[in-house]
Every structure is written in structure tokens, then in C-alpha cells.
Amino acid sequence: MNLKTRIFLLALVPFVIAMAGVAFGVRHQATTLANAQDETMRAAYLASKKLELKHYVELAQGAIGPLYDDAGSNARDDSVQRQRALDLLGKMDFGPDGYFFVYDLHGRSLMHPREPQLVGQDLWMLRDPQGRLTIQRLITAAEHGGGYVQYLWKRPSTGKLAPKLGYVVPLPRWGWMIGTGIYLDDVDDALAQIDHAASANIEHTMLWIGAISLAALVVIAACALVLNVSEYRSADVKLKRLAQQVVQSQEAERARISRELHDSVGQMLVSVKLLLESASTRFERSEHRLPAAEAALGTSLGRLGDTLREVRRISHALRPALLDDLGLPSALEQLTREFNEETSDRIRFTLDADRDAASLPDDVVTALYRIAQEGLTNVVRHADATQCALSLSITSAAVEFTIADNGRGFAVERTLADPRAGLGLRNMRERLDPLGGTLSILSHPGSTVVAAHVPRTAAGGRPRNLITGTP
16 A cells, blocks of 8 residues: 555544544434433423313313202212203213213213213223233222322224323212313324434434535545645656666666776776786797797687677677667667677668758767667567668657567557567657657568657757767
8 A cells, every 4th residue: 555545544534533523423413412302302292182182171170160069969860960060071071082081980981972882881990901900090080189190091083993192080079079181192192203303403413414425535535636646747747857867877887887998998908918918929029938938828819809899799788889879870780780790781771851850969879779779689680570770860859769570560559568678669669758759650570660769859868960970
């Protein structure tokens, strides 16, 4: 993992963790708030319903109050008043499931407008599905002066058991308990709608957080991409400049070593050879000749000559003197002659040059010469060609240099993509890149053409005369 990727991840991962933490915190707080709101609203809703139930019971008490108060000691009158009170309560209701009920304090149903079949039945031992004694709990609350009781009872509109909140009060003189109630599933439905709205708001908030996070990630990625592209371009420019400087330094060092070998080491070897030849001549003229010494001296002279030729060859390979003295065309002609000696005259060199064209810069001359060296080496080693032609065309606008052979060809893209092959071709392109030049390669069985194009506006280097090579 490179440094840029680490920096990008170092910026991205904390942001993602922070946004995830924010989302988790917002969701947790919103859920907690929704639950607290649900409890508060449930308590407030139940409190309002309790007041409503109490108000209903007070209305019922007020409606039967005159009958309750007028009941005398006469049992017949009291019975009539009670029946009138039951009839009056039976007619009072509030909605399909809102009604009043009356029980005596022993659990016998006296009035039930929604379930008349219960009237007259003893429900003292009635239990709900949880095993709780429903009527006894209501009577107990009434005997304590009135109160609220939650219990299960069949809802008239659905015929199913539902939770119910009842409020009951006693009528001690008659031995009655009257009351009414509301079914709590209505409360649950109302609160469920509120919870659904709260959940929808939470999800909406989470979607907004997700959208903002995604937008921020896109912005970060875009900034990283722009920065990466900018850095890449800057690094590419610096790398090309560095490569050009390295090539120039290499060529300068090659030229220096070539001069040292030619002017210093070569001259010293020539001097030693002259001294040895002088000594050999004296041996031959001496009256006291030593055959063994003469043979050793002759061998030394032969090896010294070979060494001198090798030094000159190395010096020429490092930086041919023709390139600096006579220019690029003459150096190319010498180069092809050298390869002809190795390949039995298979290589033919043709030159198409404008003799009146302006001089070429040093770096262009060096680049084209090295391309020629690399190209001819590839032809000799890999092409299995019988003919090869070099062409140098110089105009006022550009310099065109081509190497064409009739060899077996190769797969250009695959060769360039293979890190173990195509190094020479990549070196050619790298030499041309700093000059603004291009390298095109066309190859198929029987024909391969490598063409280098360099515009005459290529900067850098010290210009030299095309033909003489002098500055």
C-alpha cells in the first residue's frame, strides 16, 4: 500500500467512523426520545381518558340523582325508582362501545345495554384469560369510594376480548356499583400511529444523514482524485526531467570516460608500445641476443596492441568521436559499417537530409544515435532479417528517423506490456519523451518499422551543425 493510499484511507476511515457514530447517536437519541414521547403521550392520553370517564360517571350520577334521593322508605317506591334509574342509565351511551353498566355488590348484573343476556347473572366468580376476577376487582374499587380498573372485556363492535379501562362508583343505599369504561386498543392504535410517524421521521433523518455522508464521500474522493492526478502529472514531469538529466549525465560521463580512454590511457599505452618496440629493435641489433627475451617481448607487444585496440573500441562505443566531430549522419554511417562487419553486409544505410537545415541540439543528436544503436542491436539479435535500412530525414519542421527490416516481426503491445521484454523499446520512448518526440512501431511477419519523430522545436542541449557536428 503506497503512501497516497494510506493518507487517503487515513482521511476517509475516521470520517466514515465519525458519520457512522453520528448516525448511530442520532438514531439512538431519536428512538429514546420517541419512546419517552410515547410513554408521556400514553400517560397523558390515559389521564385525559380517566378524567373523561369520571366526567361520564358524574353525569350518570347527576341523571339518576333525583331518583336516588327521592327513594323513600316504601319498598315499592324504592323498587320503582331503581327500575327507572336502570332504564335511564341503559339509554345513556357515547358511541358504539361506550355505555354504562350496573352491578350489585354481590356481583349480579343489573343492567348491561350491550349484553342483555348477562342481566340477572351472578358474575362474582368471572375470570379473564389471565385468571383475574374481573367483577370482584371492580366491586373492590367501588367499595373504596370509586376508582379505575384495567381489565379484559368483550368489545361489542368486534365481539373480541380487548383491554378496557373502567371507572366505577358505589351507590351504597341501593347496594349498587355503576360504572363505564373505554377500550384501550383505541389508545394503542392512536399511539401506534404516532410511533409510525416518529419512525418515519427517524428513517427520513437517517436517509438525510446517509445522503450527506455519501455526498461528502464523493467530494473527498473527487478531491483525492484531483489531487492524485495533479500530483501524478507533477511527478511525471519531474520524473521526465530527472530522466533527461540522468541521460544527459550518462552521456556526459560517457564522453568524459571516452576522452580519458582515448587521450590519456590510449596515449600512455601508445607510449609503452613505442618503448617496447624500441627495446625490441635494440635486441635485434645487439650482438648478444636472447631468444627467450625476444619472444617474451614480442608477445608483450602483441598483447599490448590488442589492449590498445580494445581501449579504442570501448572509447568509441562509449561516445564515438565522429558524433562530436562530424555530426549525426557520419556517426550513423560508421555505425552501420560496424554492424555490416558483423552481419555480412545485410544492413543498408540511406540518408535523406536537408544540407541547409538548421543545426540539431546535442540531446536530439544523442537520442537518435542511441536509438539507432538499440534498434540495430535488436535487429541483429532478434529479427532474423536479411535486410535492414536506416533513414534520416531532416526538415525545417521535424526530424524523422526510421529503422526498417524484413525480419520475423513481433507482437508490439504484448512485448511492451511484458516487464521482462521490450526494455530497449521503452528506453527509446523514454529518450524521446523529454524532447517532445514520439516513437511509433509497426510490426508483422516480414516487416518491422521503428520510426522516431522529433519536432525541431525540441529544447535542451547545445545546438550543433548537422554535417560537421561542431557547435
